[in-house]
């Protein structure tokens with residue numbers, strides 16, 4: 001797997017891991033060269049109603065497929081992104097991310113930074129020179145932290161997305177936090193805060209899309225917790241790809257349904273087929 005692969009434990013850092021990841025990636029690239037051509041024509045309009053992308057074009061699908069080393073070339077052809085998250089980054093670091101960037105695939109660096117403003121800004125200084133498409137921070141880091149992070153990226157094209165409430169948190173978990181009001185109303189409060197701090201993108205579950213869209217029609221919504229079946233793993237606020245897109249998601253983040261499938265390419269095909277009519 002390209003990213004978010006569970007890192008080997010008890011092994012000292014060395015470039016061998018990066019090289020290994022690279023070899024894995026390279027193995028699959030030739031195989032996927034023709035994969036995108038097998039996709040029937042379909043359209044995935046931007047949920048906020050601008051462009052349409054056709055599979056006859058090289059960029060056809062505004063869907064972000066998470067963690068997909070196997071389909072790097074397919075992803076490029078489809079305008080999809082590769083996501084390098086916490087697991088990938090702690091295992092392979094900036095050198096690993098750089099290797100993925102060198103493939104030409106747009107990279108979503110999902111670090112979910114959550115710390116005091118000074119620490120977050122210094123961390124951003126270490127990655128802002130990378131040619132990444134998107135970076136995440138936690139909205140609950142506060143207004144000052146988000147502003148500082150946005151400032152640190154102001155000279156770049158990197159889209160800064162604020163994580164609201166993780167999609168693994170369900171109703172009962174939220175009650176544990178002791179926060180007044182519903183989970184949805186708290187997500188809305190966090191989105192309001194993120195937008196007022198200068199962010200143009202947030203990460204949320206598909207369940208909150210409608211409520212967010214009615215207040216912030218232009219905010220970019222990055223939506224993990226994409227499942228065909230609910231309750232199968234740690235993701236608690238889930239929806240299907242077509243439902244999330246219909247609700248107004250801009251990017252879907254799909255990890256294990258693909259990466260843990262015995263046939264990841266077939267799993268992608270299934271997702272693409274499922275959104276074909278959208």
Ligand SMILES: O=c1ccn([C@@H]2O[C@H](COP(=O)(O)O)[C@@H](O)[C@H]2O)c(=O)[nH]1
Pocket residue numbers: 004066085110163165166167168203204224225226235253254255256257
């Ligand atoms: O609220 C959030 C924010 C980020 N994620 C990340 O997305 C992927 C989802 O992977 P799956 O295997 O499809 O669950 C994963 O890397 C998370 O860290 C999220 O799930 N929820």
